[in-house]
């Protein structure tokens with residue numbers, strides 16, 4: 001699947017300063033600990049049913065998912081990301097995971113282009129960068145690539161029902177400025193500018209409808225920490 005990725009500015013922050021995201025997750029400002037505990041439980045549940053193949057869309061440096069994989073080893077792991085520096089780090093975090101492959105590619109293109117079938121498709125904090133049409137395409141492509149009974153696990157930020165993007169951004173930027181107190185001020189400015197420019201979260205109802213239109217019949221809210229959700233859509 002390896003090929004040159006298109007230019008995409010929503011990944012610029014991650015190309016430039018992956019350490020900033022690490023600093024944010026280190027302080028658990030986006031609830032990675034609680035969220036990835038849910039993901040571990042879901043993957044263990046799946047592993048208990050037999051071998052499984054996993055695709056990770058927008059894998060970043062796979063720092064958090066790699067621990068989940070250790071607890072519930074998949075037969076194969078395929079990670080996709082547009083950031084070459086994140087993938088370089090992912091190679092290190094994924095040491096010890098057998099049959100792990102990383103692809104420097106756009107996630108929508110990757111899932112639309114592959115012929116492989118997956119039992120689990122995972123995505124962490126990446127889908128909110130896509131516009132609604134691209135999100136719908138992603139749901140369709142994931143539904144096509146999932147085996148019967150397969151699951152699409154989505155970790156992402158979500159808007160409240162009836163909340164506009166502007167209201168969401170007001171709330172989220174306020175949350176960042178008041179709670180992310182240990183991020184250096186210039187880095188916090190970068191992070192806020194990134195969110196204001198590139199975050200386009202949907203509501204659970206919108207995501208549920210997109211999933212349904214793609215043929216993913218069941219939506220579950222597995223966990224929720226303020227605006228940060230763990231959702232599972234089942235084929």
Ligand SMILES: C[S@@+](CC[C@H](N)C(=O)[O-])C[C@H]1O[C@@H](n2cnc3c(N)ncnc32)[C@H](O)[C@@H]1O
Nearest residue numbers: 011014058059060081082083106107124125126
């Ligand atoms: C906030 S990081 C999340 C990393 C990791 N999944 C996690 O949960 O900690 C979002 C990642 O999505 C990647 N990304 C954003 N849009 C993408 C796209 N269209 N195709 C591939 N990767 C993308 C970025 O490069 C970045 O590594």
